[in-house]
Amino acid sequence: MSEQLYTELQWLPRPPENFSKRCRALRESAGEAGREMRALASFALDENKLVKLANSIQSLRSTPDLLQPLIPFRLGIISNATSHFLVPALTATAARYGIALECIEANYGQVMQEALAPDSMINRARADAVLVAIDYRGLALGGLLGDAAAAEAVVAAAIDELRALRDGLRNNSGASCIFQTLARPVEATFGSLDLALPGTSRNVIDLFNRSLAMSLTGKQDLLLDVGGLAETVGLSAWHDSNLWNIGKIPFANCFLPAYADLACRLIAALRGKSRRCLVLDLDNTLWGGVIGDDGLEGIVIGQGDPQGEAHLEIQRTALALRERGIVLAVSSKNNDEIARLPFQKHPEMLLRENHLAVFQANWNDKATNIRAIAAELSLGLESLVFLDDNPAERRLVRDMLPDVAVPELPDDPALYVRTLLAAGYFEAITYSPEDQKRADFYQDNARRAALQRTTGDLEAYLASLDMTITFQPFDEVGRARIAQLINKSNQFNLTTRRYSEAQVAEMEADPNCFTLQVRLVDTFGDNGMISVVICRQDAAVWQIDTWLMSCRVLGRRVEQAVLQELLSHARSRGVIRLIGTYRPTERNRLVEDHYSKLGFTECDRVADGSTVWGLDVVDRTDVSLPMKIVRIDDAVSRPAA
Amino acid sequence: MHDPILTGLTSVFREVFDDDELELKPEMTADDVDGWDSLAHIRLILSVQKAFGIKFSPVEMNRLKNVGDLIALTKDKQRQGAAR
Numbered sequence: 001m002s003e004q005l006y007t008e009l010q011w012l013p014r015p016p017e018n019f020s021k022r023c024r025a026l027r028e029s030a031g032e033a034g035r036e037m038r039a040l041a042s043f044a045l046d047e048n049k050l051v052k053l054a055n056s057i058q059s060l061r062s063t064p065d066l067l068q069p070l071i072p073f074r075l076g077i078i079s080n081a082t083s084h085f086l087v088p089a090l091t092a093t094a095a096r097y098g099i100a101l102e103c104i105e106a107n108y109g110q111v112m113q114e115a116l117a118p119d120s121m122i123n124r125a126r127a128d129a130v131l132v133a134i135d136y137r138g139l140a141l142g143g144l145l146g147d148a149a150a151a152e153a154v155v156a157a158a159i160d161e162l163r164a165l166r167d168g169l170r171n172n173s174g175a176s177c178i179f180q181t182l183a184r185p186v187e188a189t190f191g192s193l194d195l196a197l198p199g200t201s202r203n204v205i206d207l208f209n210r211s212l213a214m215s216l217t218g219k220q221d222l223l224l225d226v227g228g229l230a231e232t233v234g235l236s237a238w239h240d241s242n243l244w245n246i247g248k249i250p251f252a253n254c255f256l257p258a259y260a261d262l263a264c265r266l267i268a269a270l271r272g273k274s275r276r277c278l279v280l281d282l283d284n285t286l287w288g289g290v291i292g293d294d295g296l297e298g299i300v301i302g303q304g305d306p307q308g309e310a311h312l313e314i315q316r317t318a319l320a321l322r323e324r325g326i327v328l329a330v331s332s333k334n335n336d337e338i339a340r341l342p343f344q345k346h347p348e349m350l351l352r353e354n355h356l357a358v359f360q361a362n363w364n365d366k367a368t369n370i371r372a373i374a375a376e377l378s379l380g381l382e383s384l385v386f387l388d389d390n391p392a393e394r395r396l397v398r399d400m401l402p403d404v405a406v407p408e409l410p411d412d413p414a415l416y417v418r419t420l421l422a423a424g425y426f427e428a429i430t431y432s433p434e435d436q437k438r439a440d441f442y443q444d445n446a447r448r449a450a451l452q453r454t455t456g457d458l459e460a461y462l463a464s465l466d467m468t469i470t471f472q473p474f475d476e477v478g479r480a481r482i483a484q485l486i487n488k489s490n491q492f493n494l495t496t497r498r499y500s501e502a503q504v505a506e507m508e509a510d511p512n513c514f515t516l517q518v519r520l521v522d523t524f525g526d527n528g529m530i531s532v533v534i535c536r537q538d539a540a541v542w543q544i545d546t547w548l549m550s551c552r553v554l555g556r557r558v559e560q561a562v563l564q565e566l567l568s569h570a571r572s573r574g575v576i577r578l579i580g581t582y583r584p585t586e587r588n589r590l591v592e593d594h595y596s597k598l599g600f601t602e603c604d605r606v607a608d609g610s611t612v613w614g615l616d617v618v619d620r621t622d623v624s625l626p627m628k629i630v631r632i633d634d635a636v637s638r639p640a641a
Numbered sequence: 642m643h644d645p646i647l648t649g650l651t652s653v654f655r656e657v658f659d660d661d662e663l664e665l666k667p668e669m670t671a672d673d674v675d676g677w678d679s680l681a682h683i684r685l686i687l688s689v690q691k692a693f694g695i696k697f698s699p700v701e702m703n704r705l706k707n708v709g710d711l712i713a714l715t716k717d718k719q720r721q722g723a724a725r
Contacts, residue, residue: 020656020659020661023659024659047684047687048656048657048684048688051659051684052659055659082680084680085680085683085684242698242699243683245699246683246699246702247679247680247683249683253683253684253687254687254691
């Protein structure tokens, strides 16, 4: 295995013989074609095939309904190089991530003009984000050799230039920016000295990349690590001077599919589409051999044996993913008792039962088991990745559950980890302490479900959870997590309106906005922020602009508690009526009856399927709820957890 | 078709221009094929290089006037490759 893993996207299945035919058939679609687009995009496509699929997508664009259920995203592209070849690659690749991408290209070489002129093509296009595809040739990074101060000044000036660009785009169009790290040229000035000597391209680009990354942390702009990709596949292959000379193409075309995949993962992560759970097969995946046949002594796992070390590395990787918040589950064709033995008794195993949120070892087919895992964790199938050495199982799951990501694996288990991670299923654009705890959340939740099954009586169960709910208006501390929830929540989300962190910050100060961030602690632990509500005041009426909740806390009467909190604030501000809207999406059927369950009455039904609901504030008296309520005001800051 | 290079080139052209009916003729130029613009041309050349495991220099690419030239150059390169 080598760069081909990345150039040929080897974690994806090869395209079928009839790929071109299916692309052409797509163009004749009369109904929703988004699923077929996504299916076709989910093969390992080279540039020619990406172009075919992109042409088909493009041909249906004038009828947006045909792109359903892909979600729209408008991407501006500004570049110092030829960007035209990026458009079909990005358009087709985005469908792999469930996104109907529309690209708007700036005029060639007009980087700053496009950003700063309010009426430029890019600014008029009202893009969701702008990809600033600048390579090292597009920034003035020359310096005096040996002059550290000059090198730093040159880098600072380049970062300032990008900042000006970003400010221009944000002020003129509101778009976020995606900035690229630079792939350094391979030609050295001296040799090994270059890294140490200020002013060499190696030294300056290194400094630039780190400065760029640091300048973006905590901002709404995103970093696309093109420099990292180029190093991974090999800088000498990445830079093709002939292509630059012929057509100002900034890197070798064979890397276009990998580049587009990297960029689209980022956009998908921005839209909350990164995956959250890794489902693991056992025999010949987590260990060598078959536990049912070979027994505890016969399976191969652990140091001292190359195969055993390869499987250990898979376990180590799973644990590292869990550390950063990815939930782990097991799906295996085995007797439950036997399958658990290595986790309980084998001294070399790194993974233990307490690392796994769901353990499905039985003789059902794997698609059924994976569906059960998703249900138990209240996660959509879109959130799951399934790792299995067996090609037949992989194909079955892919056929039955196309929303689950199933990486193709090479024969050698030593290559599983690299293949899994090359696919970038778990791309994240931020990392918060809440993420760190997420795997525990889901695991506790599965335990809660087990407890509920044993207690039977719901009220007694809820009381036994010993819940404390905390209400607080939006604030700076919660801002990143609030924005994350607003952009990620799909199921329990009444309106699915997405707001950037900057927009969330504006709401904090807006006197016409009433906002709530809600946290929940229970006997099993801290659930973190589990609900977000935004109301906009319109005379004596509150319009509930956003109401979302984490599905982890479904069935806990949290909705009722939130409503009582809203009513109490509404009363004290002289508001007489709450108006809520349900806007249906592909994912939020769950809350179709949310308002009716809470006692609102339907007052309107809109053509797009939205329903509007009203509740008079005076009508309601508080009921007792199975939780302790804590309020934190604007003035008081949140105590440390 | 018995000429393996012509057969190979035909399938490259069909893939690049997404036309399963496309037949190559020596006098054919970019004007005769739907979608053969400058960017598609680069894609075509790269696809030919990949399919046959050969490399063209920019000078050689510039000299190509029609499909006949491309067939001749590809044959030439393959022969050089085989002789090496």
